[in-house]
Amino acid sequence: MAANPLPTPESHSLKLKELSLDNLARLVGASVVRRNGDAYLANQSEIDLYRSDPYLEATRALPIVICRACGQICIVITTNHLRRHNLSRETYGDDQHWPGAPLISSVYRKVRSDAGVLRWTPERKNGQSSKMTDHWAGLTPEELRPMDHKFQRRIEYSRRKTGDQ
Ligand SMILES: [Zn+2]
Numbered sequence: 001m002a003a004n005p006l007p008t009p010e011s012h013s014l015k016l017k018e019l020s021l022d023n024l025a026r027l028v029g030a031s032v033v034r035r036n037g038d039a040y041l042a043n044q045s046e047i048d049l050y051r052s053d054p055y056l057e058a059t060r061a062l063p064i065v066i067c068r069a070c071g072q073i074c075i076v077i078t079t080n081h082l083r084r085h086n087l088s089r090e091t092y093g094d095d096q097h098w099p100g101a102p103l104i105s106s107v108y109r110k111v112r113s114d115a116g117v118l119r120w121t122p123e124r125k126n127g128q129s130s131k132m133t134d135h136w137a138g139l140t141p142e143e144l145r146p147m148d149h150k151f152q153r154r155i156e157y158s159r160r161k162t163g164d165q
Contacts (some may be wrong), residue, residue, distance in 0.1 A: 014063055014064070014075060014105075014107050016039055016064070016073060016074075016075065017037060019039075021033075021034060021039075024039050024073065027062070027063070027064070028041070028062065028064065028066075028073060029060060029062075030042070030043065030046045031043055031046070032073065038072055038073075039072070039073040040070065040071045040072050040073065041066060041071035041073065044071075046071070047066070047068070047070075047071040050066045050068055050071075050101075051068050051098060054098060054099065054100030054101040054102070055100070057102055057105070057106075058102070058106075061106075062105075062106075063105055063106055063107040064105050064107070065077055065101075065102045065103065065104065065105045067081065067085075068092070068097065068098040068101050069082075069085040069087065069092070069097075070084075070085065074105070075104075075105045075107060075108050076103065076104050076105065076108055077092075077103045077104075089103065
């Protein structure tokens with residue numbers, strides 16, 4: 001098959017479990033530990049930094065998100081993950097916790113938008129979607145909804161604004 005000039009979702013994937021601890025530490029710019037295969041920030045002081053700044057991943061241009069509750073390094077902080085902390089998406093972002101803290105990495109965002117671009121390419125038809133499903137195993141459509149929701153709200157807002165004029 002001819003090479004696809006468009007980037008495939010896989011080329012943007014970041015498999016945290018496959019990175020060595022050293023590479024992960026370099027990626028995050030902080031000490032990292034592994035527990036049960038998952039990677040976490042090693043130092044509480046570093047977790048505290050993230051807790052005090054919802055934009056730290058963006059400021060540092062990191063392709064990952066840090067769970068403010070436990071310091072885990074994630075691509076997506078799932079509702080399943082939040083449940084471990086007795087939190088939901090809503091309570092995670094409420095005033096008692098970490099308002100504005102991201103739940104989805106920039107890499108994942110990119111994969112999503114590329115997946116949209118690639119929807120009708122032969123690659124896509126040849127099972128790309130099942131590969132994606134495998135890759136993001138554990139993610140439910142519910143997980144994706146908040147972003148769509150936000151987008152929807154933006155559209156509604158701009159419509160309302162136009163209507164006012
Ligand atoms: Zn956590």
